Amino acid sequence: MHEDEHEHGHAAHAEHAHPPLQKDHDAGPMGPYEVLEEALRSLLIDKGILSAEQIAAAIDLMDSRTPQLGAKVVARAWVDPAFKKRLLKDTRAALLELDIDIGTIAEFATVENTPEVHNVIVCTLCSCYPKMLLGLPPAWYKSLAYRSRTVVDPRGVLREFGLELPGEVEVRVHDSTADLRYLVLPMRPKATRGWSEEALAGIVTRDCMIGTALPRVETKGGRPRARRAA
Amino acid sequence: MVSAVKSTRRLEGSQAPRFAPGDRVDVQGRPVLGHCRTPWYVRGKQGVVVAVYGRFRDPERLAYHFPGLPAQVLYKVRFAQHEVWPNYAGAAKDHIEIDIYEHWLEPAR
Numbered sequence: 001m002h003e004d005e006h007e008h009g010h011a012a013h014a015e016h017a018h019p020p021l022q023k024d025h026d027a028g029p030m031g032p033y034e035v036l037e038e039a040l041r042s043l044l045i046d047k048g049i050l051s052a053e054q055i056a057a058a059i060d061l062m063d064s065r066t067p068q069l070g071a072k073v074v075a076r077a078w079v080d081p082a083f084k085k086r087l088l089k090d091t092r093a094a095l096l097e098l099d100i101d102i103g104t105i106a107e108f109a110t111v112e113n114t115p116e117v118h119n120v121i122v123c124t125l126c127s128c129y130p131k132m133l134l135g136l137p138p139a140w141y142k143s144l145a146y147r148s149r150t151v152v153d154p155r156g157v158l159r160e161f162g163l164e165l166p167g168e169v170e171v172r173v174h175d176s177t178a179d180l181r182y183l184v185l186p187m188r189p190k191a192t193r194g195w196s197e198e199a200l201a202g203i204v205t206r207d208c209m210i211g212t213a214l215p216r217v218e219t220k221g222g223r224p225r226a227r228r229a230a
Numbered sequence: 231m232v233s234a235v236k237s238t239r240r241l242e243g244s245q246a247p248r249f250a251p252g253d254r255v256d257v258q259g260r261p262v263l264g265h266c267r268t269p270w271y272v273r274g275k276q277g278v279v280v281a282v283y284g285r286f287r288d289p290e291r292l293a294y295h296f297p298g299l300p301a302q303v304l305y306k307v308r309f310a311q312h313e314v315w316p317n318y319a320g321a322a323k324d325h326i327e328i329d330i331y332e333h334w335l336e337p338a339r
Contacts, residue, residue: 107239107283124269151271155320170323173311177267178304178329179239179286 065135070183071204073098073133075197078188088112091183095133102132112185113211117170120158120211121182122150130181134206141210151175161212184211191217240284247303247332253279254338255307257330265293268334272326275314276338280327281306288331302331 030038044050076098077084087094091108095101102108108130111119123129124147129137140146150157154171158164165171174182186208192200207213249255259274267289282305287298311324318324 104239109281109283124271125267151269151326152315153319154324167321169321170325171320172324173326175269175326175328177269178289178331180283180304180306180329 062131062136065132067134067204067206067209068201069100069135070130070133070206070209071201073100073183074185074204074209075201077185078192078200079197084112084185087185100133102130105132106130106181107179108133108181108183110183110185111172111174113187115169115187117172118165118211119172119174119182119184120150120154121174121176121184122147123176124148124151125175125177128176128181130183130209132181133183134209138206158212161207163213184209186215189215189217191219239286241286241301243285243301245285245301245303247282247305249279249282249303249305249332249335249337251279251281255279255305255335256338257307258334258336260334262290264290266290268330269328272309272314272328272330275309277307277309277328279305280308283329286331288333302333304329304331305335307335 041050041055045052045055073087073095077087083094083097086097087110091110092102094110095108106128113119122141127137127142127147129141131137146157151173154173155165158171176182186204188200189203192203203215203217205213205215208215254276255278256276257268257272257274262268282303284304285301286304288300288302289298292298306327307330308325308327310322311320311326312318312322314326
C-alpha cells in the first residue's frame, strides 16, 4: 500500500500518475560486495592472473547451463537403461558421454526415484546446487525457509509445491553440504510410452530434478501430449 | 566441445577408509564453528554409512587458506528422520542422508 503525500481522488490519481520507472538494476551506490568484487577482479587482471576474456568466458559458460541440460540427461537415462546404470554409478563419466563437463568445483551423484523412494535435494548450510548441470538455482532454493524446513518437514514442504506423497513412499532428503552435488532422476511417467527422447526432455522441469515436482503429462482428448516448453 | 577434462575434485591416494557401507556410526557432538560442513542438527546422532565417496581436502581448513590436509574420506550417511527430529511428522520410513567427513564420525557405541 502506498500513501500519497497530498490528497486527491482516485480519478485524479489515475489521470496524472504514471507507473514508477523501473530502476536499472545497477542504479544507486555500489554495495560492499560489489566494491570488493570489482577491486579483486581489477587486481587479478592487472597482475596478469586472469584476463577479462577468461572472466567473460566463465560467465558465458555459467549462463549456458540451464535445466534443459539436465532434462536431456534424464531423457537419455529414460530411453537407455545402460546409460542410466552408468549415470547412477559414475555421474561425472556418464555426463562426459553427453559432452557435459561438470568441471572440478564439485563431484556429482544421481539419486533415482522409484515407486518406493522419493528423493529431494537441499543444502541447509548454504545453497549448494548442481549449477554445472541445472544452471543457477531458483531464489527459493536459497531461502532460509526452504533450507531449514525441507529437512524437518519435507512432506509439508513438498505439499506446498503441490506434491502430496503417499505414506508408503519413503521421502529421502539429501542435505548436500559437502563436496557432492545431487541430481534427482525422476520416474518416467507411464503415459509417455513411445515418446521421442526430445519429447521426454520437454516434461523434465528443473523442480523434477530437485525433487520438488514430478514430470507431468498433459492429456488432451484422452491422449497424452508432451507439454511444450514456453 | 568438451576438452576431455578428466580431473576431478577427488584426491588420489590409498588411505583406507575407516568405515564401510553398512557400518553404524555416531556423529561427534563437537561444538565446532567456522566453515564446518557437519550440520548442527545431526551432531550426536547415529546413522548408517551408505556410500564412501573417496578423499577430499578438508573444507574446515581450506576455508582458511590452508591446503586442506590431511585429506578426509567423505561418506554418505543415512539417518532415520524420527531419530534426528523427535517430533518428526512424516512417515516412519523417511530418511535423511548427509555427506560427512571422516573426522566427524566414530564407530557407533
